[in-house]
Amino acid sequence: TLRAGSQCPACERPAIDLESHRQLLLDMAKRSILDKLHLSRPPTLSRPVSRAALRTALQRLHGPPQGTLQEDYRRQEYEIISFAETGFSNVNQTRLDFYFSSDETAGGVEIQHASFLFFVQLPPNSTQSMNVKVFALSPHDTNLTIASQHLLEVDASGWHQLTLGPEAQAACSQGHLTLELVPEGQVAHSLVIMGDTAHRPFVAAQVRVGGKHQVHRR
């Protein structure tokens, strides 16, 4: 607080030499941190800290919010992008196959989230309904059966995203997902699912390794 008529104490550059000024600030910084941590002096480690404890602490600092199970940190999470291979298609439907590596799907991989992304070209100022059918292998034979359907309203050209449900996630886990895109209505022919290199449809799956495997072991 300034007294009336007094001058501001810190409005001039310090008159002391730079090194003294620097040392002064260093001492202030050290004292400030120790005071705020309620420490009289820097602690000395009484016993070695395990690397695992340190790793966990760092993961908590940078990773998911505190409170998440420690085991979750040990699980690896990554994303698989699978580009479509076009199956049987005609003007009324487009069939897309997505394959996921058997190495990744063999034991212990858990699909947490999957999205289907596709590029659509529409005539200007038009909308188009589209039915997206999810096929999965029947549990009793090798035939593909419809596991679920999603009706989409596409109102503009560009990339569109559909979040896939548990049936599609299960198919991804098994290594093969088949989607069938069926335009609805009279103007079906105006809808074009782009499939060239730059616009190839794909499925992005968020995968966690270890979950199922560890559960089985227990």
Added chain:
Amino acid sequence: GIDCQGVSRMCCRQEFFVDFREIGWQDWIIQPEGYAMNFCTGQCPLHVAGMPGIAASFHTAVLNLLKANTAGGTAGGGSCCVPTVQRPLSLLYYDRDSNIVKTDIPDMVVEACGCS
């Protein structure tokens, strides 16, 4: 706020980084590697004054210490160059019992300066 550059004597933020390795604290502070303390310096003429209510903090103590080491400067009528934006310092460190502790110390890093 403005950062101190060149020979301007107006109120500005001077960057100041405390490297924990340099002061020998790397053995107990795990992260970060240093403390971007920063401080405010420079003149506050009357026409730039007018930001009252700046909370007192550790940096006020810095100002007071600087006061003792400053040749009688001109204040221009009772306005001081003080921190106007501050943020916490997050620390991950070992305490006395070798526990790993994470804490946020508020108002430790000066982000911007202005005239009170």
